[in-house]
Amino acid sequence: MARGSLSLFAVIFALVYCRSKGQRVRLVGGSSSDGLLEVFENGEWGTVCDDLWGYNNAFVVCKELGFQSYETVFPSHTHVTSASEDIWYDDVECTGSESSLRECPKRPVGETNCGHFEDIGVACSQQTLRLVGGSSKNEGRIEVFHNRRWGTVCDDHWDETDALVVCKQLGYSSVVTADSHSFPIGTGKIWFDNVQCIGNEATLHDCPRSAVPHNCGHHEDVGIVCSSD
Known part of the structure; x- marks a missing residue:
């Protein structure tokens, strides 16, 4: 041939x-x-x-x-x-x-x-965390991808350290507002409650928190505003 x-x-x-x-x-x-x-x-x-x-x-x-x-x-x-x-x-x-x-x-x-x-x-x-319901991509209700579904995060024990972990995970350097309820509430699962990050975690999933079930309602869904400044 x-x-x-x-x-x-x-x-x-x-x-x-x-x-x-x-x-x-x-x-x-x-x-x-x-x-x-x-x-x-x-x-x-x-x-x-x-x-x-x-x-x-x-x-x-x-x-x-x-x-x-x-x-x-x-x-x-x-x-x-x-x-x-x-x-x-x-x-x-x-x-x-x-x-x-x-x-x-x-x-x-x-x-x-x-x-x-x-x-x-x-x-x-490729994301396991997102901000939803804000007027720009750096703000909104926090949602995490867990157990094959998106769900929200309860504001119990939530503080600026937790918010900073979220902002850094999303590529921002600082927090403008750590706990905002000015965004629309979520639906479906509330995955995380009593989150207590130390501050050196790479993702919100790495932070200590309570195991489900939780004692929260969607009126307690936490939202934040991040900044690159």
Whole structure:
């Protein structure tokens, strides 16, 4: 066989091998961390229906893509979709412990009662802490990613030392306001209570705190304002 033919064969083999061993999920139509969710099955990319979709599913997708957490899930009408694609997955019900979306319980591949208006999208993140509800990115209600879900932090025992750990974790150097209730209250889980940071912790998750259950309500959700000054 000629050298040119061998080279062409090697390229084709490499492409086929990499596709078979490579990425099985991707996000399209958005940025590198968000977009319409697509999965690779039967040699083609296709979409995922939003039936029974939950936070555990989003967590598995983002983890498979190399992220630490998810920001949100959204319908496909917020991102580009293609009606020519197959819908591969329906009724996905991950527990959160799976290493890939393919491992999650679901209908057989391609068996679905959905239309593309039900395609699901996901936004992933490398963050396990965020500020929500402020007028700028340096302020807001504190939320932490814990046990595969975002939740709030109670203000019991909260002080400037705790707030400084949060601000430094987010890339700021100082605290303007350590305890503010001027931001909208949260919903869902209250993950942290009686936080008592020493001040040298790298993340809020490293700080001593009470184990759940807590004795707080969302009216006690803590918010802060950070500064780079």
